[in-house]
Amino acid sequence: MENRSNERRRFRVLLTMAQYLADTFKAAGWAESDIHVLPHQGGPGDQTASLIVRWPAAGKAPKKPILLLAHMDVVEAKAEDWSTDPFKFLEKDGYFYGRGTSDDKQGVTAVTAALLKLRASGFKPKRDLVVLFTGDEETEGRGAQLGATEWRKWTDAEFALNADAGGGSFDRQGRALGFGLQTAEKQYVSFHFSVRNPGGHSSRPRPDNAIYQLADALKRLEAHRFTPVLNETTRAYFTARAKMEAGALGQAMRRWVADPADGAAADAIEASELEVGMTRTRCVATRLEGGHADNALPQLARATVNCRMMPGSDPKALEAELKQVAGPHVAVTVSDPPNPAPASPLRADVVKAYTDSVHKRFPGAPIVPSMSTGATDGLFFRAAGIPVYGVEGSWGISPDDERAHGKDERLPVKALYDNVDHWHDMIRALAGK
């Protein structure tokens, strides 16, 4: 019951937010026919609404539209875990506090404010701009799925700019550590490792036992390392990172970029807490079930193994490798299939617009192409053939402000206003000529 009322509350909140933004665009001069509030209620986790807003080009557009992505929903937060009420917006000591201040209400706010500012200043886009704000990025991702398929008549674009990835970080001394330009995301896929056995009375153990066989397979998986892979994005990432890292880690990065066959260098990078998952596909056991009675030999033991594949890699090859690792007694089956999405090519125009905008506010800050080890809405568009660039312009202090999904999430006040200017400048650069 509580779940169902949570779902209803969530639906009301997201629909209200989508409607509020729709009204804001309308009041600023957008035509009603260019604004679509789209409730969708597919199932649990998908009781929400998305918003699509089009800003048509002035005259005939020589280029396809640009899609602007952000998400309106947030991860859950419990008031008792926080120092302040997570759902009460608070400005204190130069920060905005509250769930979603960094992920990703700031993205929604900055893109919206930048578009309103551009319109008010008389800017006329030379190509269509299409906004898609989803309402379930943190759960089902249904808004992005629909956005990349059924709603394609509105959302079709040459490429997308995502306000839910990218952004900068500074150390406590104010030194710029770098601004990420996200061009790739690892792909989510889950498998079941299952062992079946005739079982029997636990007073008479058999030589084979489903739980022991599964445990052996999982220990082999723990020790297993997939072959390291460098792609265009991670090569650029490690080239930039190598310049910032002194010591053994920086050396390993330099060695690996110089020689992608140097597996030992890749292993040393992967072992660093900062770089977990950046050099290869990773798989890890996440759930376990088995047996049916305290006094019976198990007839079934099963684990869920969640994998994050390198973009563009072949899920069939991964499955075959897992079968080899698991051994002959363990059945390996896909439980949650992947949505294969290639890395997006580093487009010169996007890289330049992002770099220029960041450097206007932070001259000389390193620009670091990046691959997310998790996934965002961008994945569905990459899978559908629309390249996506995570080009958020906000920033925080590392590690103090890295609180997305965590306790006392916050955003420097200045970062929000910088981000509005950033989106203003980027959109002008990419849609103004």
Ligand SMILES: [Zn+2]
């Ligand atoms: Zn997010």
